[in-house]
Amino acid sequence: MTTTKDIWVLGDYRNYFQSRVTLQILARATSLAQRTGGKVCAVVFGHKMEEYVGEYLAHGADKVLLMDDPALKTYSIETYSFLLTRLVKEFCPEILLVGATRFGQEIAPRVAKQLKTGLTADCIDLEIDDRGRLVQIAPSFGGNLVARIITPETRPQMATVRPGTFQELAHDNHAKGEIIALPLPDDMPKEKIRCISSEYKPSKAKGIERADIVITGGRGMGSKGKFKKLFDLAALMNGEVGATRPVVYSNWIGHDALVGQAGKSINPKILFAFGISGAIQHTAAIVDADFIVAINKNPNATMMKMADVAIVADANQVCSGIIRAIKEKMRD
Secondary structure, X not given: OOOOOXXXXXXXXXXXXXXXHHHHHHHHHXXXXXXXXXXXXXXXXXXXXXXXXXXXXXXXXXXXXXXXXXXXXXXXXXXXXXXXXXXXXXXXXXXXXXXXXXXXXXXXXXXXHHHOOOEEEEEOEEEEOOOOOEEEEEEEHHHOEEEEEOOOOOOOEEEEEOOOOOOOOOOOOOOOOXXXXXXXXXXXXXXXXXXXXXXXXXXXXXXXOOOOEEEXXXXXXXXXXXXXXXXXXXXXXXXXXXXXXHHHHOOOOOXXXXXXXXXXXXXXXXXXXXXXXXXXXXXXXXXXXXXXXXXEOOOOOXXXXXXOEXXXXXXXXXXXXXXXXXXXXHHO
């Protein structure tokens, strides 16, 4: 099919005020569109979507393709994937980007299969090469390598993007764009699964992607028991706990806390790195941290060289000392 130069971003608004991945992708799509010469378009399905449409325009979208109907109030993978596939075939975008959330990981592969095109999952960066193709950059082989992937023939070029990878644009109150409201097609598929009821239960945790203070730990903490001290420190500092890949793979903490090319990219105001040597898979995900405090016995560790403050000491002992000092200060 003959494609336009447009870049589409599938809007995931269901947890809008906590999950900013759509806005982050819109920001990157805006810079990519400067290379391709196309427009940035947000695609939104749902009901009573006026608020979110305005937000997408204010954060970089040139236009919004909107299907607003009571039948779309409840998310259905069959319906949403059918509609997205239909719209892609009709409007022929060059690129389609989706957040690598559970929602995106479910719908993107289905749409790619229906369109018979390629899909790169969990990208940590996106570029446009000299031939105008989307370079999809993603970790591979458990994060040991970073692959640069292109889709040379089929269109659209599709990728899911890891939350926290890009910085969203500032809200522009004066932004204007085109809103294209479309009706549901007559040949909607009959849903095989029907949602009877649903209830949203927000997590008390901010998540390491949005935390201002992140306490990260590596094998230098010594053991799973000692690693748990980081949770005590995080609670005292109103922060979140992150970890390196060896720690996660040793089951000291869950995969959601993995900071690195095979996990999450973060940009806290303050990052503490306890017992982390600084493998490239990890450091690539923390380059946007404003201020780094590293604690390690090895003064030549990569993390120590990256740090704004480097403390040559046992990570476990320093962690215990900071906890003790904070508690004493609180008692004063």
